Amino acid sequence: MNASSTGTKGTAPDLSKIRRGPIVVALIIGAFVAILNETLLGNAFPDLMKAFDVSASTIQWLSTAYMLVVGVLVPVTALLQQWYTTRQMFLGAMILFLIGTIVSATAPEFGVLLTGRVIQALGTGLMLPVMMNTILVIFPPEKRGGAMGLIGLVIMFAPAIGPTVSGLIMDSLSWHWLFYLVIPLAVFSIIFAAVYMKNVSEITKPKVDILSIILSTVGFGGIVYGFSSSGSAGWSDPEVYWTIIVGAIALLLFIWRQLVLKDPVMDLRAFKYPMFALVTILLFVLMMTLFSTMTLLPMFLQGALLMTAFKSGLTMLPGGVVNGIMAPVAGKLFDKFGPRVLVTPGIILVVIAIWMFTGVGASASTGYVVTIHIIMLVGISLVMMPAQTTGLNQLPRRLYPHGTAILNTLQQVSGAIGTALFISIMSNGSKDYLKGSSDPNSPGEKVQALVAGVHNAFWIGLVIGIIALVIGLFIRRTRPPEGEESRAPAGH
Template sequence: MDVNTISKKERGVLLILMVGVFLGFLNQTLMNTALPQVMADFKISTALGQWMTNGYMLVNGIMVPLTAFLIQRLKTRTLYLSALLVFAIGTLISGFAPTYFTLILGRMVQAAGAGIFGPLMNVVVMNIFAANRRGEAMGIIGLALNFAPTIGPTLSGFIVSNHSWRWLFWGIAPFIFLDLILAFFLLKNIGTQKFLRFNFLGVLLSSVGLGSLLYGFSNAGDGQWTSPNVWGFLVVGLLVTTLFVYQQTHAKNPLLNFNVFKYHNFTITTIINVVLMCALYGGALMLPLYMQTVRGESALISGLVLLPGALITAILSPISGKWYDQFGARRLAPIGLGIVVLGTIILANLQLNSPLWLPALGQLIRQLGLVMVTMPIQTEAFNSLPINMVPDGSAVYTTIRQVAASFGTAALITAYGLTSASVKAGHTQVSADLNGIHVAFWIATGLVILALLLTSLLRNRQDFVDDRHVHGETE
């Protein structure tokens, strides 16, 4: 089916799902700049405060493998309404939370609903659009996936500078309920419902394995890798996740179909995504640290420095999708990654007295490159699969991205902390922190260069179409 023949029903489905995706991804970063205010209100430590974001990411990551089953077992309308209702309940719990632990509970309930939005959207797009127009559709979706987390700190900085942090929840609640009402009356089902058997052991193993990995990486954020709360959970996570993969590859009714890795371009784009997420999520924390810890700027100023990059993401996301349809990821991704390298090098050379336009420029260039990479390689990954395997591919791709992002964040913050501690003697704390930020950005630069080199392994489109035929699969 060509995009030009998309019916009003299907366009309505995309719009309704896109609102949920935007709000879900917005919540991943919305609380970052609100942390000091929340800590003051509830009188908690920074380590405990980080669980506003870590708890959200943890539950979100655990939910994603389950979505492959839910997307195929439940109708589109039933699944989305349920997820949106859970997301709304979590938002209200968070907004009215009388204690910090109630706030964390609300964030985790939010994440349980939001974890379904992205994979469901991917599957709907792949079912509605023909292969040669999916880039354009995914580019539009990228407006929500990429713009929401980048605008989150700016929006949060503005709100917490003028109002209570609770408005971060109260402000989005009306939009959630509006989308819920629209979905109830207008959302139709896409795709074919399959009556799959529930793999309870798979859910248990994936929850324990991925949960332990994500929890371990979250605890490693302060650099204490020798702590049992870090290495202990990482060892358990690796062992149980390995057992999960073994169980899934031998089960009659697997939760996830790991045969997606038989398809060359899916495997390569997933590896590129892993390397890129390690660089990006850790690097994303460095710029606010530079602005607020090193320079002593306000959360609002820090958010405004990020704003140009967020805006370029919003403007170019739909355009990058059209570029993907025209040129493919094999030609587009290396250019984008080269631009990301340039932007990251600018950020790696920031000094205490650098003019404010310089970090803004570095972040803008970085986002310009990213918008040419992230959605195109994701679209390439799903395009390389037969349509019946897209739910599994989407869940696998998103799950691995979550783990890579958590690892990258922990690793770069550790590099930052160790460098800062090692140069502290004879230096001011500000100078030591600046050196740590430099090292973290240079590591991120190296990772992006590695991702750039990996793009040479991507095959042409006809090659991965032939790859599907080799495995007896057709679109």
């Protein structure tokens, strides 16, 4: 079942004369464009439903399909990065993203728009692991925190301004401009990368195991699809639980196959490094909480506090901006003090914020919600990049593509699971409240039902946050294996 290919040993490129600055700028521009586009679309769903005359469950595919494609593609990127150069991977990803954006912008019907989103997702799925792997290769361990912090700034700042920019566009222009706006940014990213992006990866061209790719696609795809569709279809829908069951079986077979292959598609031997394994578990738990909070909060703001989509976007903007600013600061502090002084206080802040959310009612002031949101995202900024960098720092260089692919894949899976779990808890809590209500059809009772459901979800989030806190207590500074540090570039 292996594709015919020789697993030749490649020669590592000379990194001593690499100019890191332009490469990082190219990566940041690409990441900003891709992530901004993802968050621009959420606020426009009601308008897109009217424009294409489709239901809420249909329009959700614009988000579900995106997450599904990224979740399926990312595991394969570890293999692709050993077949194609950094430059080829990044430019290929951005060109795919540009094509998808143009298709989406000019879509005459929903099917074409969905196709454009899938092509965009192919580009994003290729780019995100390449970005992290490149940072690991071109920076020595003692400087990676600052570099990861810059990437973190973009990863959090783009989603922060996305809903607000989207609200402005939808108030004054058509939905097409959500994509027209991104086209020049994507073109600029491609031109800049074509000039400044250098190859920093080692091409080894390992054997391609087709069965592993099939099992990975069915496994990760089935789990992400099943959990993502549970919100609209319900857990009792056979399509939901059978998809998850088939995905889980395929995933187990994928794991077994990776452990017996000489050249695995995703080398799970990275989990032999204890700090990487611990960080992976921590981020999986934490990302469940983060993704679900980002989904619940707009629903609470619009459904309980009766805000418009634009105002809810503005309410969430300060937290996102503060998080973006904090990311490079946390990176520099990580380089100086290590992860322990950042990760534990960060998770404590997240737990405090979730606990405060369990008491927020329909009479809460906007300022109070903004304050809690800022506390949560400051905590997240102290945990995310420092924890990722700590885990990846322990790996030998040959496992960098696999480590980044593992972390990116599990973030997609944990996002799908967390969102489905918390939305399900919220929905059931709301239904239970209305069953005991004397007037379940009154607008006031529906608001109280939403508040009760959100509170239930945040109580579960608090439990998950405490689990993350216990795991975080064991995080400590790591070093790459003997002999790996000497291969880091001395460039500037």
